[in-house]
Amino acid sequence: MAKTIYNQWFMILMALALVSCSDDFVELEPPYRLTSENFFEDEEDFQNALIGSYDILQSTYVNVILGEIASDNTHAGGESATDVVGWQQVDRMAHTPDNNNLDDIWDFNFAGVYRASYILENADKIDFEGKEQIIAEARFLRAYFNFELVKWFGAIPIKPEGKFELGEETSLPRTSIDLVYQYIENDLSLAIPNMSSQALEIGRASKASAQALLGKVHLYQDEFNLAAPLFDAVIGSQQFHLYGTEGDEEYEDLFEFEAENSAESVFEIQYSGQAQGASFDCLQCSEGNVMVGFSGVRGYNGPVFESGFGFNLPTEETYNAFDLDDLRRDVSILNIEAWAADTGATFTIGNQDPTTGHTGYYNRKYIPRQNDNLGDANLTQPNNYRAIRYADVLLMAAEALNRGGINDQLALDYVNEVRERAGLDDVNLSGGQLTEEIYTQRRLELVGEGHRFFDLVRTGRAANVIDGFTPNKNEVFPVPLEEIQFSQGNWEQNANY
Numbered sequence: 001m002a003k004t005i006y007n008q009w010f011m012i013l014m015a016l017a018l019v020s021c022s023d024d025f026v027e028l029e030p031p032y033r034l035t036s037e038n039f040f041e042d043e044e045d046f047q048n049a050l051i052g053s054y055d056i057l058q059s060t061y062v063n064v065i066l067g068e069i070a071s072d073n074t075h076a077g078g079e080s081a082t083d084v085v086g087w088q089q090v091d092r093m094a095h096t097p098d099n100n101n102l103d104d105i106w107d108f109n110f111a112g113v114y115r116a117s118y119i120l121e122n123a124d125k126i127d128f129e130g131k132e133q134i135i136a137e138a139r140f141l142r143a144y145f146n147f148e149l150v151k152w153f154g155a156i157p158i159k160p161e162g163k164f165e166l167g168e169e170t171s172l173p174r175t176s177i178d179l180v181y182q183y184i185e186n187d188l189s190l191a192i193p194n195m196s197s198q199a200l201e202i203g204r205a206s207k208a209s210a211q212a213l214l215g216k217v218h219l220y221q222d223e224f225n226l227a228a229p230l231f232d233a234v235i236g237s238q239q240f241h242l243y244g245t246e247g248d249e250e251y252e253d254l255f256e257f258e259a260e261n262s263a264e265s266v267f268e269i270q271y272s273g274q275a276q277g278a279s280f281d282c283l284q285c286s287e288g289n290v291m292v293g294f295s296g297v298r299g300y301n302g303p304v305f306e307s308g309f310g311f312n313l314p315t316e317e318t319y320n321a322f323d324l325d326d327l328r329r330d331v332s333i334l335n336i337e338a339w340a341a342d343t344g345a346t347f348t349i350g351n352q353d354p355t356t357g358h359t360g361y362y363n364r365k366y367i368p369r370q371n372d373n374l375g376d377a378n379l380t381q382p383n384n385y386r387a388i389r390y391a392d393v394l395l396m397a398a399e400a401l402n403r404g405g406i407n408d409q410l411a412l413d414y415v416n417e418v419r420e421r422a423g424l425d426d427v428n429l430s431g432g433q434l435t436e437e438i439y440t441q442r443r444l445e446l447v448g449e450g451h452r453f454f455d456l457v458r459t460g461r462a463a464n465v466i467d468g469f470t471p472n473k474n475e476v477f478p479v480p481l482e483e484i485q486f487s488q489g490n491w492e493q494n495a496n497y
Contacts, residue, residue: 008031040122046134053141054117054203057269059108059284060283061291063148064366064385064450065312066090066101070451071441072465074363077313079298081353085186087311090477091356093468097481097497105152106480108284114144114163140205140213143187146388147217150180151454154476154494158183169487174479180220188214197237202261202270208234209267212396214386219396220458224404236416240264240390242421266388273382286379289366293378296368297336305334306368308378309387310350314361314447322444327423332447334364355467363448391418391445399438408434418445470489472496 020255039045068074069091075089077085086101115215119138148158155174158165164172166174175183188210195207215230234240241263261268271289283290296308316335322329325416336347337360351357364385373380401411408430415434416426418441429437442455456462463471472494484491 002452010048019282035278040119040125042126043128043130046119046128046131048138049115049119050134053112053119053138056108056112056115057141057144058267058271058287058289059104059111060148061385062101062104062108063152065291065294066105066313067450067453068363068448069467071456072467073314073447073452075313075351075359077311077351077358078200078309079350081356082353083309083351084311088356093466093470093474095477097478097484097493098479099478102152102477102478103482104284106149106483108109109145113142113149116142116145117159117163118463132194133196133200136191136210137205139187140195140210143184143191143210143217144182144197144213146180147213148185150177150184151220153479155178157491169483170490172490174491181217184217185214188217189482198239203268203367207266209240209388210238212266212393215393215400216396219400221402221459222453224400224406228397228400228404228406231393234266234393235397240266240393242391242417244421249258250400260384264390265386266390266393267386269385269387271382271384272381273371279376279379283379287473288380289383289385290379291382291385292366292368292381292383293376295363295366296378297334297347297362298350299348300345301347302340302343304343304369305345306370306378308368310358310362312363312366312448313357313359313361316360316361318447319361321440323424325423326419326444326449328444330364331439332363332365334362334367336360336362369426381446386449389446389449390420392442392451394418395438395442395445399435399442402431402434402438413436415441447462470496 003291013446040049040377049152066087069076069087070093076084077089078087083090084101086095086099089095089099090101116138120135120142123135146156146158157172158170158175158180159172161170192207192210193216195205197207197210199206212234212414215227215234218224218227218230243259243262243264272287274287279285282355291312292308294309294311296306296310298310300307319333319335320327322333333391339345351360366385368378368381369383371382373382390416394417398411398414401407401414412427412429412434415429415437419426422444427437439455439461443452446452451463453466456465457475462474463469466474468474476494478494479491484493
């Protein structure tokens with residue numbers, strides 16, 4: 001949804017929120033409660049509820065930055081080795097159920113499930129023109145949030161018939177991973193026929209968004225024959241293309257603001273520079289992309305960028321994984337020493353722990369840039385998150401075609417399309433060698449975007465490359481301790497936590 005839409009209907013969004021920033025409310029006499037009895041009475045109510053469901057996507061910035069820290073791509077960084085201790089623990093693979101940052105991922109994504117489910121629970125209450133599209137988008141959003149949850153935590157509670165109610169954590173079981181995936185697939189399969197081929201507004205999901213997500217869900221289960229046709233449908237729609245080629249300034253713009261919501265974006269989470277709600281007491285209340293400020297250079301003074309908190313630092317090994325002539329390297333990763341030498345910029349170094357600290361590199365895709373955003377620049381950066389990019393779709397399609405033994409030549413064509421845009425020569429590979437090239441290109445193309453950890457886990461490579469990774473444990477993260485306690489023995493913790 002367009003950035004301005006996120007600022008509308010603030011009271012409705014607050015009423016729909018599952019998690020709040022404060023417990024300090026004054027009770028009204030009589031208390032007012034927004035329920036299905038006095039809501040969902042006309043089309044506008046459904047539209048506003050859909051806005052509320054999209055709005056919670058902004059808080060999933062934590063999925064991205066922590067997913068990157070969990071991988072071998074980056075160090076946690078920060079001011080010291082104890083700065084945001086939950087991120088430091090994940091970096092070391094030393095996290096426990098008592099980790100507030102993992103609890104954020106659980107809370108915010110279940111808030112999204114709750115909001116979307118509330119719409120679906122009331123789908124039959126009234127009829128109006130265009131309702132099918134709203135219901136389809138609500139199904140897409142519920143699938144998106146549940147997919148994030150199953151990636152992070154494995155088995156999760158599922159309630160197909162509607163939203164969760166307080167107390168049901170003591171009776172509803174955690175649903176097996178296989179059944180969670182079936183539930184997600186069902187939501188997306190029902191959504192796709194009723195979704196518009198073109199997003200109705202900037203930031204809303206389209207048919208291609210749902211097809212790409214469903215293809216990804218199948219890919220995560222090694223269901224290559226089911227994944228490939230869905231990616232083929234997205235590619236065949238001809239709605240998307242890669243930006244630029246070697247020597248084309250358009251490529252460098254890919255990760256700049258002016259390239260947002262471009263023909264390379266299949267689904268994009270919207271952020272704005274508005275100050276409304278942004279504070280360190282309620283990070284999820286910000287309309288800006290909080291990850292961006294946290295990824296900025298500490299004590300920075302110079303051109304182009306703004307100072308930040310120095311988290312999510314690409315390692316030297318990640319930087320060196322790029323060929324010297326790969327155009328992606330310097331638009332994806334900022335070499336701060338080289339930048340300072342060229343521009344005269346100054347900066348400070350925070351965390352110097354060799355395991356989690358300063359590397360000399362920063363995530364240039366999501367780094368604060370000088371702009372006219374309001375309020376604290378660290379909390380209100382308007383840098384959208386490209387949740388599903390066309391290059392990602394090409395590489396997922398290539399993987400499904402190759403690993404499924406379906407069509408290596410077409411898979412190779414997709415890989416070379418990505419390589420050519422990066423200024424690299426074509427390769428001629430097949431079989432296992434092509435598989436390894438696909439894995440390499442996924443890392444280089446998507447570095448800094450939160451996909452690497454899950455790619456390593458689903459392909460069985462995590463234990464070989466992530467320091468501290470324990471097989472049969474770290475494939476998923478622990479269910480937050482408070483959720484286990486709330487369930488009063490109904491839920492068991494993930495194995496070995």
